[in-house]
Amino acid sequence: MTANILELSGISRSYSTRQGLFGKRVPVRAVDDVSLSLQEGQTLALVGESGSGKSTTGRIALGLERPNSGHVLFRGSELPPADTPAWRRMRAQMQMIYQDPLAALDRRLPILDQTREPLDIHDVGPASERNDKALAMLDAVGLNAGHAASLPSQLSGGQRQRAVLARALIMKPSLLVCDEPVSALDVSIQAQVVNLLMDLQRDLQLSLLFISHDLKVVRQVSQRMAVMYLGRIVEYGETRLLLSNSVHPYTRALISAVPVAGRRTRERIILTGEPPNPAARPAGCAFHPRCPIARSECANVSPAFTTLPDGRSVACHAVDGHPPIEEVGV
Ligand SMILES: Nc1ncnc2c1ncn2[C@@H]1O[C@H](COP(=O)(O)OP(=O)(O)O)[C@@H](O)[C@H]1O
Ligand SMILES: [Mg+2]
Numbered sequence: 035m036t037a038n039i040l041e042l043s044g045i046s047r048s049y050s051t052r053q054g055l056f057g058k059r060v061p062v063r064a065v066d067d068v069s070l071s072l073q074e075g076q077t078l079a080l081v082g083e084s085g086s087g088k089s090t091t092g093r094i095a096l097g098l099e100r101p102n103s104g105h106v107l108f109r110g111s112e113l114p115p116a117d118t119p120a121w122r123r124m125r126a127q128m129q130m131i132y133q134d135p136l137a138a139l140d141r142r143l144p145i146l147d148q149t150r151e152p153l154d155i156h157d158v159g160p161a162s163e164r165n166d167k168a169l170a171m172l173d174a175v176g177l178n179a180g181h182a183a184s185l186p187s188q189l190s191g192g193q194r195q196r197a198v199l200a201r202a203l204i205m206k207p208s209l210l211v212c213d214e215p216v217s218a219l220d221v222s223i224q225a226q227v228v229n230l231l232m233d234l235q236r237d238l239q240l241s242l243l244f245i246s247h248d249l250k251v252v253r254q255v256s257q258r259m260a261v262m263y264l265g266r267i268v269e270y271g272e273t274r275l276l277l278s279n280s281v282h283p284y285t286r287a288l289i290s291a292v293p294v295a296g297r298r299t300r301e302r303i304i305l306t307g308e309p310p311n312p313a314a315r316p317a318g319c320a321f322h323p324r325c326p327i328a329r330s331e332c333a334n335v336s337p338a339f340t341t342l343p344d345g346r347s348v349a350c351h352a353v354d355g356h357p358p359i360e361e362v363g364v
Pocket of ligand 2 (some may be wrong): 088089090213
């Protein structure tokens with residue numbers, strides 16, 4: 035069996051946020067008892083509506099945020115305290131790609147300089163070779179010498195995200211957390227960047243934690259996926275299984291919302307009720323107010339995980355009477 039590069043066990047993270055401009059502060063459980071693992075060289079997708087705790091989980095995985103409880107293991111070792119030399123050494127192995135490439139780039143610095151910068155900061159190799167290394171990395175992400183001399187504002191959105199990738203990969207990390215990496219790009223460009231990411235993953239043996247709400251992309255890039263709702267995982271297993279035979283009613287609703295040629299709109303499950311509000315999390319199963327198959331216990335008792343014979347975990351009281359069904363899928 036392949037080793038895990040990343041393991042999160044029982045991670046929880048709360049914030050206190052103000053309700054309204056002058057409202058009182060209320061605790062928000064952004065991530066609640068999340069356990070996940072990612073195998074070396076593979077991709078684990080995290081999906082769920084906005085506010086479900088995906089980004090917080092990604093930041094915790096990189097040690098950019100400390101959990102209130104739980105453990106993060108990178109190649110079997112606990113992340114050292116932030117900003118220590120041991121943490122910096124481990125952090126050089128992990129990089130994050132955000133949705134907005136412009137925010138990740140320095141507007142005043144040519145792309146070549148930004149790509150080379152991590153080598154300068156960490157004093158990697160002879161200084162005279164760093165420009166060549168940066169140019170080679172830019173070439174690997176599909177940017178040429180002309181792009182290298184440009185400022186971020188002179189590039190298109192897709193080219194900027196390629197530049198972000200070059201900078202993230204120049205230190206040869208082994209783990210990349212991608213937080214909605216193509217959501218801000220034109221649809222026509224998204225596929226190119228996703229394909230590039232997959233090529234780079236293969237060539238550089240990268241492991242990816244891939245946060246996305248686009249299930250078509252998730253199907254293309256990931257071997258396993260976890261569906262989050264209000265800070266908790268509700269279904270977790272092989273992407274192929276979840277997208278063709280989802281069990282949790284929330285996963286079903288997400289899949290159903292994806293337009294598929296040939297499927298009539300009225301066959302879709304429409305998510306009803308209030309969108310999830312982390313500051314007013316319903317008791318019992320947090321999804322029960324919107325759930326088409328909720329029963330009385332769902333309002334009172336939080337469902338435990340059940341592991342099905344196909345290896346997936348599902349947190350749903352109705353799972354026994356609700357076996358996987360063949361769906362149109364994504
Ligand atoms: N730094 C923070 N301070 C206060 N609340 C936060 C902070 N980060 C995240 N949250 C809250 O935690 C919840 C989950 O956020 P997030 O992890 O960004 O979800 P997602 O990425 O799935 O949209 C949200 O309600 C968000 O407002
Ligand atoms: Mg997010």
